[in-house]
Amino acid sequence: MSLRDYFYINKSDRRIILALLLLGMVAFVAVGVLDEDVPAETPSSADAKWRGGASQTQKAEPYYQVEAHRVERFPFDPNTADSTQLLRLGLQPWQVRNIYRYRASGGIYRSKTDFARLYGLTVKQYRELEPFIRISSDYQPASTLVAHDDGAQRDTLRYTAKLHEGETVSLNLLDTAALQRVPGIGSYYARRIVAYGQRLGGYASVKQLNEIDDLPADVQKYLQVTGDGHIRQLSINHLSLNELRRHPYINYYQARAIIDYRRQHGTITDLQQLSLLPDFPPEAIARLRPYISYQ
Structure with a gap:
């Protein structure tokens, strides 16, 4: 076998290799042309370009931007002031929302110090706002309109006048x-x-x-206790066992004894008839007597 046989390439392979070589040459020429068009960048110019780009980025995209507005001072009632007025006073939007929630839940600012409890309000802010707070008299307790004989004002819903010695x-x-x-x-x-x-x-x-x-x-x-007209009596001859035992003075065994006595002896005309039963000692009959009806 000759040396030519080792390096023999068929026709189709030669075409592929030729195409790859042409593609490589074209790419090499294109890179050379582009490098000539772009000027060389010195370290100083690159550093200046980086600094300029960074400053432009900072100017274009600030981290946080707050819309500035001028704080005003004017008289206001925290019970009626709207959101526009509260914002003009320098309060934050979330503080205004808290005021609205407090009023919606029935909360009332009855004094200037009540407004000082607003969450997030600083001492400096309160001292600046305090001279301008005006609480309408409509939001004061109605008890302030009534004066008692002793000159003191008293909430009659909270305090009940007690009986004096000798009164019943x-x-x-x-x-x-x-x-x-x-x-x-x-x-x-x-x-x-x-x-x-x-x-x-x-x-x-x-x-x-x-x-x-x-x-x-x-x-x-x-x-x-005046008279017995207000006492509700039990019909001892008609009530069931469960109905009888509901009374505090009749337990289960006493109720069962009453039912058994009615079944064996008929109608009960006096509680003394039950005195022979072990469940009805004299003291039990005495305290039960006002509550018994024999009809």
Whole structure:
């Protein structure tokens, strides 16, 4: 085999190699032409160009831009001032939104110091605004319009006039508001007294208040029970076991004993008929008697 056989290239391969060589020559010539058109850049000119580009970028794209506006001072009422007025006073938009939310939720600025509680308001800002704050009298408590005999102004919704020594009221005719006139009784005890009276069907004696836990005993001297017309009685011959046991003075075993006695002996005409039963000692019959009807 001759040396020519080792370096033999067929016709199609020769065409490909020739095309690649031509493409390489064209690229080389193009790069040479472009390098001649671009002037050489010295280190000093490159540094100046970089500095100029940086300054132009900083001028064109600032980090943060705030629209400047002139702060004004004029009289204003924080309860009625609109957003334009509040912004003119120098408040920030988020502070204005907080004022609007506070007013929308029913908040009222009753004094200048109330406005000082605005979140984000500095001492300097408040001192500058304070001489211009005008709170309308329409936003003051209505209790300021009423003067009492002692010259003091008092909120009658918060303070209840108490009974004096020697004064009494009827226990069965009182509601929670009237009970709070009794010295030593507030809203908590008033609710408990009324609730227990409803369970009993009315009070037959002031001494029944001793059955309410922790109720001060000295409140009884301001209360009295007049007659029994306000007592709701139980029809002992007709009520079911569950209906009987709802009364505080009748437990489950007593209610069952009443039902059994009616079934065995018929109509009950007097509670004394139950005295022979072990569930009805004399004291149980005595306190239950005002609440029983035999009809």
